[in-house]
Structure formats: structure tokens, C-alpha cells
Amino acid sequence: MPHNSQLTTHNVIIKAENISKQYRLGKVGTGTIKHDLNRWWHSIRGKEDPYLKIGETNDRSTKGESDYVWALQDINFEIAKGEVVGIIGKNGAGKSTLLKILSRVTSPTTGSVKFGGRVASLLEVGTGFNGEMTGRENIFLNGAILGMTKKEIASKLDEIIEFSGCERYIDTPVKRYSSGMYVRLAFAVAAFLEPEILIVDEVLAVGDAEFQKKAIGKMQDISRGEGRTVLFVSHDMNAISVLTNKVILLKNGYIYYEGNTDEGIKKYFNEGTNELNYFNNEISVAPKITSIILETSLPGNVHEFGNEMKVEFTINCPIDVENLALSFQIIDEFENPIIHTWQIDSEHKISREKGVYKFSCKFEKLRLYIGIYSFRVYLSESKTKERFDYINSTCNFKVEMMKNIRSDYKWEPGASKYIEDSRWEIVKV
Numbered sequence: 001m002p003h004n005s006q007l008t009t010h011n012v013i014i015k016a017e018n019i020s021k022q023y024r025l026g027k028v029g030t031g032t033i034k035h036d037l038n039r040w041w042h043s044i045r046g047k048e049d050p051y052l053k054i055g056e057t058n059d060r061s062t063k064g065e066s067d068y069v070w071a072l073q074d075i076n077f078e079i080a081k082g083e084v085v086g087i088i089g090k091n092g093a094g095k096s097t098l099l100k101i102l103s104r105v106t107s108p109t110t111g112s113v114k115f116g117g118r119v120a121s122l123l124e125v126g127t128g129f130n131g132e133m134t135g136r137e138n139i140f141l142n143g144a145i146l147g148m149t150k151k152e153i154a155s156k157l158d159e160i161i162e163f164s165g166c167e168r169y170i171d172t173p174v175k176r177y178s179s180g181m182y183v184r185l186a187f188a189v190a191a192f193l194e195p196e197i198l199i200v201d202e203v204l205a206v207g208d209a210e211f212q213k214k215a216i217g218k219m220q221d222i223s224r225g226e227g228r229t230v231l232f233v234s235h236d237m238n239a240i241s242v243l244t245n246k247v248i249l250l251k252n253g254y255i256y257y258e259g260n261t262d263e264g265i266k267k268y269f270n271e272g273t274n275e276l277n278y279f280n281n282e283i284s285v286a287p288k289i290t291s292i293i294l295e296t297s298l299p300g301n302v303h304e305f306g307n308e309m310k311v312e313f314t315i316n317c318p319i320d321v322e323n324l325a326l327s328f329q330i331i332d333e334f335e336n337p338i339i340h341t342w343q344i345d346s347e348h349k350i351s352r353e354k355g356v357y358k359f360s361c362k363f364e365k366l367r368l369y370i371g372i373y374s375f376r377v378y379l380s381e382s383k384t385k386e387r388f389d390y391i392n393s394t395c396n397f398k399v400e401m402m403k404n405i406r407s408d409y410k411w412e413p414g415a416s417k418y419i420e421d422s423r424w425e426i427v428k429v
Contacts, residue, residue: 012078013197013229014102018111019075021097024068071097072108072253081116081196084223084230086240086261088268089250095233096201098250099123102231103199117196117229118146122186131175135166135185138174142189156192163214164188184211191218198222199231213412216243235333237265237372237398238413266300269372269396286388287317287324287352289379294395301397305419306367311395312360315379317352324352325382326359333372335393338417368399369416 072094079085087095100106102113103121120142121128128145129138139160143153161167164185166177174182190198200219216239222228234240240247240261247264249257257267291314297307313326327342343359374396379389401411 011080013081013116014077014079014231015114016075016077016102016111017113019072019098019101019108019113020070020110021072021094021101021106022068022070022109070253072101075111075255077248077255077258079229079231081229082223082227083246084219084232084244086244086247086264087231087233087250088235088237088240088247088264089256093250094253095250096123097253099199099201099231099233115197119197119199120146120190120193120195121199121201122183122190123199123201129174129182129186132173134172135161135164135170135174135177138185139189143193146193146195148193153193156194160185160188160192163192163218165211180211187215187218191215191222194226195228197229197231201233202235212239212414219243235372236413237268238370241265262300265398269301269398287315287319287321287379289326289377289389289391290314290316290356292375292377292391292395294375294397296397298400301395303366303368303397303399305369305399305401306365308362308364309366310360310362311375312358313377315357315359317355317357320354321352321381323382325380326378327380328361328375328377330368330373331376331393332417335376336417337376338368338373367419367421369419370401370411370413371399371417373397373399 075098087098089095097106099121100123101108103119103123105121105123128142130141133141136157139157140150140153143156144150161170164181164187166181166185169177169181174185177185187200190200198219200215219230219232220243223230230243232240232243244261246259247257247261247268248255249264249268257264293312294301295310295312296303297309298304303309311328315324315326317324325342327340329337330339331337341361343361374393375391376393377389377391378387380387
């Protein structure tokens with residue numbers, strides 16, 4: 001199939017048409033000589049690859065029967081010159097595969113991508129670098145790959161080195177760099193050598209908070225000031241909301257949503273809400289959590305720091321239970337628990353008869369810091385410790401800081417996870 005041909009459509013700089021990517025599980029290549037010969041025999045007869053008709057959707061939560069899986073299926077989109085587009089989705093949604101195709105690291109199984117300019121990619125630590133060469137030599141190597149002359153590269157050299165913060169080590173082979181230094185230099189090269197299209201993956205997370213802030217600022221300059229196109233993949237919805245004006249939300253290898261960033265983030269947060277992942281429990285009539293409803297202080301599953309938030313659980317209890325315990329954690333985007341709270345019936349000498357119950361929990365002044373959070377929920381028998389139900393990472397929500405306090409102050413992501421009330425007293429001694 002044609003791939004990576006030049007694009008001539010006015011103002012459209014990337015056009016993906018019917019992109020699909022198939023992988024064989026557990027093997028390299030097609031898997032067997034028989035399959036290779038079968039593909040070859042079909043191709044010389046001018047017939048379609050027989051293995052394009054088989055394979056399963058890219059859903060990691062289910063056990064499949066086929067040896068083949070479609071990492072991407074039927075991907076179509078257009079990106080205009082100067083757009084900043086976020087590519088978002090849960091782990092395994094197909095984001096990395098799509099970026100590898102757009103970066104020409106791999107080819108699609110079907111479909112084509114057309115470009116209207118040079119592409120620079122930053123997909124993982126070390127992409128495009130030769131470990132034996134110095135930082136300075138790698139700058140010139142990457143510029144040459146982008147089609148720039150030595151004079152053009154030299155004119156940008158000082159800016160690249162200064163931005164990267166690697167001046168002291170610029171004449172040292174990059175194999176001796178830390179991962180943070182690698183990313184700093186790689187991003188500076190990709191950003192300052194003026195490609196028309198810049199593709200940046202989650203690799204920026206390797207850098208420290210100061211560098212991430214600089215990198216996001218530079219990407220804003222690239223798009224708004226210089227009119228270049230940026231594709232940005234991240235699980236940090238704060239960065240996505242600040243940087244992008246459009247998102248492509250992937251789910252199980254398909255485009256689930258394409259459009260406005262705010263609406264896309266809302267769908268990202270809502271995806272998975274009330275999708276309950278049960279343990280295989282030997283008791284077929286065990287109590288279950290049938291729904292979870294989250295009420296945040298702002299629309300779109302957004303909570304404003306210090307305001308009220310409420311969560312309601314519906315429990316179906318098909319049997320009498322002496323000591324039914326419901327507890328949950330609020331976890332961050334890395335699944336670290338930040339808050340843990342519980343309701344244990346045995347403390348109140350209350351048993352649950354057969355029936356349906358609603359449990360609600362209210363935080364009057366929830367003081368979570370900027371970030372993305374979700375719920376991890378447990379339902380069990382508090383004395384025997386038998387677990388009836390468990391739900392991990394559901395009801396995603398975003399926390400924003402209060403806008404009516406110190407308007408001149410900029411809240412920095414990553415500074416903390418929780419802010420507690422405190423009273424200060426200062427005495428001169």
C-alpha cells in the first residue's frame with residue numbers, strides 16, 4: 001500500500017486514510033513458514049492477504065482465541081497546519097502504534113499516511129541518537145536526517161545546547177548521558193531544527209518538572225508563534241488541556257472521539273465509569289457493586305480544590321451478610337493510593353439483610369492537589385476478610401485549583417498530592 005507520500009491538499013499537513021495495523025501475538029514476523037508462503041502465494045496471484053480477514057480487536061481486558069490482533073483499525077483523520085493535537089487513551093489503546101506509523105518507524109498493514117512537511121519525532125529515550133557519538137555530533141546527524149544543511153544546523157546550535165542544559169557534556173558520547181539528559185537534548189534537537197511536524201510521546205515524563213514546563217512552553221511557541229504542527233501524547237490531562245486545541249481519543253485500536261479538547265478530556269474521564277471488573281468469586285450469589293455515581297463540584301468530572309465532592313455506590317446484596325464492609329481509595333494516575341476511607345458495619349453492630357442498598361460518602365472540603373485521580377473500591381466481609389467485589393481505577397476525575405485565591409500565583413503540577421489545613425504562628429525571638 002502507498003505510505004508517507006507527499007500531501008498537496010491546501011492547509012492539511014497530515015492525512016491518515018484507512019490505517020490499520022495487525023500484529024501476530026508471541027512471535028516475530030508472520031509466525032510460521034506456512035503463513036509466509038500463503039501470503040506470498042496470494043500476493044503473486046494479485047489477491048488480498050488472507051490474514052487481514054482474521055484477528056481480534058485490541059482489547060487487553062479479554063482473552064482472545066486468534067494468534068493475530070489489530071492494534072489499530074480503520075483510522076482516518078486530517079490535521080491542519082499549525083494545529084496542536086493531543087492523542088489520548090488508556091494504556092493499550094493504540095497510541096504508541098499510531099505514533100510509530102506517523103513517525104515512519106513502522107508501516108501500516110493497510111492504509112496510507114500523507115505528509116505536507118518534514119517530521120521530527122521524540123518517541124522514546126535515545127530515538128534517532130547514536131550512542132557512540134557526542135551530543136554535538138548527534139545534533140548535526142539529526143539535522144542532516146531532517147534535510148538541513150550544515151550551515152542551517154550550526155545557526156541553531158547554541159540555542160539547542162542552551163535549552164537542553166547539557167552544555168558541560170555536549171562533547172561527551174551520549175551513551176554516558178542519564179535518561180533525563182538524553183531526553184533534554186533530544187527534545188531540544190527536535191524542537192529547534194524546525195520540522196513542520198513535531199511528534200512528542202510520553203517520553204517527556206522522564207524529565208524533571210522544570211524541564212517539562214520548558215518543553216510545554218516551547219511546544220506552545222512552536223504552534224502559536226511559528227505555525228508548526230504538534231502531535232502530543234500524554235496521560236497528563238492538565239498538559240493536554242493547556243497545550244492542545246483538538247484531541248484524538250483512541251479506544252481498543254479505534255478512534256473513539258475526535259474533536260474539541262475539553263469534550264475529549266471529558267470522554268476520557270468518563271470512559272470506564274461504571275465498567276465494573278469483578279473477581280471470579282466462588283460464591284455465585286455474592287454481594288456486588290452495581291453502580292458508582294460521582295458528583296464533582298464542576299461539570300465534566302472536574303473537582304475544584306477545597307469544594308464538596310460526593311460518591312454514591314449501589315450494592316446488590318442477594319444474601320444476608322453479617323459484616324458487610326465497603327471501602328475505597330482515591331488513587332493518582334500512577335495508581336498510588338492518596339486517600340483511603342471505609343464503612344465497616346461490624347463497628348456499628350449492623351448486619352445486612354438481602355436487598356439493594358445505596359451507600360454514599362461526602363467529602364465536604366476535598367483538598368486534593370492538581371492532577372488526575374480515580375477510585376479503587378473494595379466490598380468484603382470485614383471479619384472473615386472474604387472479598388466479594390473489587391473495582392480498580394474507575395470514575396476518573398480531574399482536580400483544578402481555586403481560581404479566586406491569588407490570581408497572580410501559578411499552580412504547578414506535581415508539587416504535591418494533597419494539601420491539609422494548617423495554622424501558622426510566627427514569633428520573633
